Amino acid sequence: MSVAMTFKANETDAMRLAIDASAQALAAGDMPFGATLVSAQGELLLVAANNQNSAADCTGHAELVLVREAQKKLGLAALQGATVYASGEPCAMCSGAMFWGGIRRVVYAASQAQIAQALGGPLLPKTCAEVLTGASPAMQVDGPLLGDEAYAVLRKFASA
């Protein structure tokens, strides 16, 4: 999936917003992850960051926060068929949250292996694509896109 994949310029822009959010989360004392929501029509809707420490909420991963905030601010209809650009390959929780929100594609930057290497800690080894296998309606998983840029932020966390 990741071999010879090409992404459009606006996809790179969307991912950079997610990676910027990951750096801001790190600066705020949260885990270094961000995510960007782009509508089915290609409109930039929202950017969110991990808030699991600042909000004292272990479910506060960037993608899940993005889905919750987007529904609150824009209504669930706005999320249908949308794409999420995630600075890290989504975990099972976030994969499910995006699916239930009506997201139909996710693009990730840093891989699960890079996340595990930089952060350590508890591990859910099933990948986003594995977790979503057989989902109906289907959800597309693409990546990595700007994986090294996202990984650089993860390494700052590791060395902090």
Next chain:
Amino acid sequence: MSVAMTFKANETDAMRLAIDASAQALAAGDMPFGATLVSAQGELLLVAANNQNSAADCTGHAELVLVREAQKKLGLAALQGATVYASGEPCAMCSGAMFWGGIRRVVYAASQAQIAQALGGPLLPKTCAEVLTGASPAMQVDGPLLGDEAYAVLRKFASA
């Protein structure tokens, strides 16, 4: 896993609380699911119900609500090594949320197949046990326990 499994009386009690919560959620216009949290020491900590319609939050599945509310009310330390009794076999999102919360065992009532049969709609076919395969630390998945009682509530939703 479900063959010839025996459960203790207090486990049945905990599951009945989850099933009662599923019926209350149904009466409130939410999806018919509930979940009970029991500490590693066997203490009943909290019961939660699905609130995805009443809270306008597609992540408001019973198990995820339970983890969020438990952290808010009791602190994350209280959840470590705890067990969740879920009226329905948990989806990928909830499996991940419980894992990140430090839950180490989940017991379910109605199976994923029963849920799909009664409710229809979008489907994430990977089971909780599949999603959590290889998790570190490991998480134990047991069930069904009182599956028919939970399924009876699901069927009320289907016929409403």
